Amino acid sequence: MTAPLPSRRTVFTAAAAAGVGASFLGLGRPAAAGAFAGRKLVVIIQRGACDGLSLAPPIGDPDYHGLRGDIAISSDKALAIDSQFGLHPKLVKLHDLVMSGQARIAPAVALPQRIRSHFEAQDLLETGGAQLYQSTTGWLNRTLQAVQPGQTLTALSIGAQEPLILRGPAQAQSWSPGGRLNDQTNRVANALMDLYAGDPLLGPALASGLQTEAEADAINGGKPLNGADIQAFANTAAKFLVAPGGPSIAVLSLDGFDTHANQGAETGQLAGRLSLVDNVIAGLQTGLGEPWKDTVVVMATEFGRTARVNGTHGTDHGTASCLVLAGGALKAGGIIGDWPTLQQARLFENRDLAPTLDLRAVFKGVLIDHLGLDRRRIETAVFPNSREAQPVTGLV
C-alpha cells in the first residue's frame, strides 16, 4: 500500500489557524542567478529505525501512555511544543529551535513501501525509489545532476563510509577527522595520482579527498580535531558548507537507534542517542554561523517502531516515524502532515503508528522550495514514480 495523501489541514497546530499550513500546489520558486550560493541543505540519516514516539512523544494522545508503559516519556518531562506534542527531554536545543520557529516535526511519515527490514528500508530511503530495487544510485547524487545547465550543485558526506544516498555518477566530496597530510604524504600522493590515472574509482576519489583535506586544514587552522567530540565534528562539517566555494549539501549518518531492548525513557539507551542528535544540531548551527538563516536540516529514519512496548522494554520494527526539519530558512509552522492517532483501530496492522505522509513529499518540497530545483526534473530524475507524493510546499 502507499501512504494516504496528507490533507491540507494540519491538525494540532496553531500555525494552521494562522494560515502557515502546508499547501501542495506550488511549483517552487525559480532558481535565482548564481543559484545555490548561500542556500545550504544538511541531511541526517538516523540508522536503525529511530522511535518517533520517543523523539516527539504525542503527549496529548490518550493512548500513548497505555501503549508505551515504562518507556513512555512522561508528560511533565517532555519538552512541550503544543498541547499534543512534546520533544524528548534530551532535545533541549532542538526544542529552542521549534519554539523560535526554526524547526518543525512531521510526526507520522514513512517510505512509499511497507518494509520492516532495516537494510531494505535504508536502501529505499536513500535511493528514493517508489519501490525497492528500482535504482542503485542515491537520490541526492541524482539531485546534483538535476540542476539547470550552467549550474553546479555540490555535496559532501561526513564519515569514513560514503552513504548510498550520495552514491552515483556525480562525484561528491567526503571527509572525516584525522587524515592529516604533510610534505611526505603529499609526495606520495603525487606519485599515486600517476598510478591512479585511468582508475575510475581510486583516481577521482584521491583527487577529491586531497582537495577536501586541504580545505579542512584551512578551516581548522591546522589544528587536529577530536573525532569523539560529536559537536565539534558537526561544527566542522558546517564550516565546510560555509567555506568559500564550499558544497551546498552535506550528509551525515547517526546509528544506534535499533532499541529492541531496554530502550529507556527520559534517560537510558535512546536518550543517549537523542542527546547526540541534539549536539549535532547545535554543532551545525554554531558552525554555520550567520548562513544558518539560509539552511535547512532534514533528519529522517528508515521506519518507526511498534506502538506498543515489547516484552524486553524496547520496541520492534514498525512503520511511521518522525521526521525533523530545522534551520533558519524554515517558515514557522506547526506539525507537518496529519496525526493518525494511536487508537487501536488506526494502528497499521494493529501494531504500528500509521503513516499519513510520504517521506518523499517532504524531500521534494525541500528540493523545490529551498534549492529552487525544477519540479518536473525532480519527479523524473530524482524521485521517479512519486507523483502521488505531492511535494509539501511552503516549508521555506
Add this chain to the structure above:
Amino acid sequence: MADKALIGAIAVTRFGLGARPGDIEAASEDPIGWLRAQIQREGADQPVSFPLPASPPPKPLAPTPVAFGAMTSAGPTPPEAMARMQGQAASASSAPLYSAAPPPSAPLAPIPPRSDFGAGRPLPTMEAAWRTFQQYRDDIKGAKADPEARRLAVIPINELAAEEALARARLASSAEAGFRERWALFWCNHFTVAAKNQDTMVAVGPFEREAIRPYVFKSFTELLLRSSMHPGMLLYLDQAQSIGPASVAGQRRKGSGLNENLGREIMELHSLGADAGYTQADVTEFARALTGWSMANTPNAPEAPPGAFLYRDNFHEPGPRTIMGKTYADEGGQQAVKVIVDLARKPQTARRLARKIAVHFVADDPPPAVVDRLEQTWLRTNGDLAQVAVALITAPEAFDPTARKLKTPNDFIISSYRAANFIPVNPARDVVGPLNALGQRPFGAPQPNGWSDVAADWAAPDAIVKRLTWAQGFANANAPQGAPQDQARAVLGERLTPRTLLAVSRAESRSEAFALLLLSPEFQRR
C-alpha cells in the same frame, strides 16, 4: 587460465589475506592444491592470547586426508545427509577433496621481542568472559556516581576487548593458511555479533571462537544452529529475555513478552534474505518458536553456569507454530531447531549465500557462472561448506586476472602487515586506532548485517586519503630492509604492473617506496 605463477599470486592475494614474502612462491607450485589443503573439517584456526607461546607448535597446513564418512559432525546433520555427501565425494572428479599437504612455505614471521601491552592471558570462554562482565556490573553498581571508581570498573572490559582485537589481528597477520582465515572471517561477518554494549563486548570473541570457527567447514545447517544458539548472538539480538505471552513466565510477569529481533535477522540476514517471500506473520511465529532460548545468568543455578546457553521452558510460548506454510509441533526448545534446520535448507538460502560468497571473493558484481557453481554445489551437498569452498577455489571464472575486489580496511591493514612481515603488538596503535580511522572498528559493525563487502562503501574520497596517511605512517616505522623492487615482486608476484614497479623504484626513500607499494592499485585490489 593464465600461467601458474599468476594463478599462484591470485590464490594468495584474492582468496587469502595477502602475501608475506615467500608465500606466492610457495603457492605457485600447485596453486589450487595450496588452497585446497587449507580446507579442513575441524574448522578454522583459533586466535590465541598475547604473547604467543615462545615456539608455537608447527601447524600442519592440512589434515591427514580422511574420507567423509569418518568425519565427525557433532550436532544435527542427519546421517542421510552425511551419506549423501559421502556418495558425492566418491563420485566427484579425479581430484580428491582433501589433498595431501604441500611442503610448508616460509617459516612463521619472527615474533617481536617485546610487547608494550603487558602479559597475556588465555582468551576466555563465554562463561569466563561473562564473569568479567558480571564483575564489571557489580563494580559499576558499587561505584555509583564516583567517576574514578566508574573508570576503574570498565578497565577490565576494555582490556579484554583490546586483547581480543589484537589476537584476531595477530592470527590474520601470521596465518599460514590465509584462505582458511578469510573463509572464517567471512562467516564471522555474516553472523555479525558486534560490541554494542559491555555485555556484547565481552561476548563477541567467545562467540566467534565457539560458534563460528569450529563449524566453517561443516554443514551450513550446523553453523546456523551454533550461531543462533550462542549466548553472544542471544544477547546481541535481544533473544535472551524474549518471553512468550502465554508461557508460564509470561502469564506471571506483566509487561514481559516477545522480542522478534533474532527471529527476523535469522530469516533476513543469516539465511533466506528479505526477498524470500516470508511475511511479518512468519517472523512473529518464528519469534514465538524461539522463546525459551536464553542464557543462564544466576550464580549457582543448578541447570547451567552463568554465561552458558539455557533453554527456559517457562519462557516458551506453548503451541504449534506455522512458518512459511509448514506447521511445527510444540517440542519445547526443539521447535526452533526444526525451523532453523528448514531455513538452512531452503533454496533461497542457497542462492543468497552463493551470491554473497562470490561477492566477497570474486567481484562486487560476480560472474553468474561462479554463483551458479556455488549454488549447485550447495544444493547438491545440502550446504556442506567444505565442498562449497572447494567449488569456489576450483571455479575458473574466479581466477580472472583482472582484480575486481577493493580490500576492506581490515584486509588492507592485515595484508600490509603480511607484506612487511609485521605482527601487531600494540592493540591501540596497530589495530583499533587505524581501523577506527578507516571506518571499520574491530567487532564494531554498526548494524547486524555486518560490514559491507563492496567497493562503493569503502572508496569514498576521505577513505582513500585515510589509507594514504596510515600507509605512510606504517611504512615510516616498518618498511622492510632490502630493495623495494624485490619487495614489490614478492608481495604481488605476477600481478605487479610495470607502472607500479617504476613508481616504487623511483621513490625518494625506502619508506615512501613501501607506502607506494601498499597504495598501488594492484595492492588495494585483489
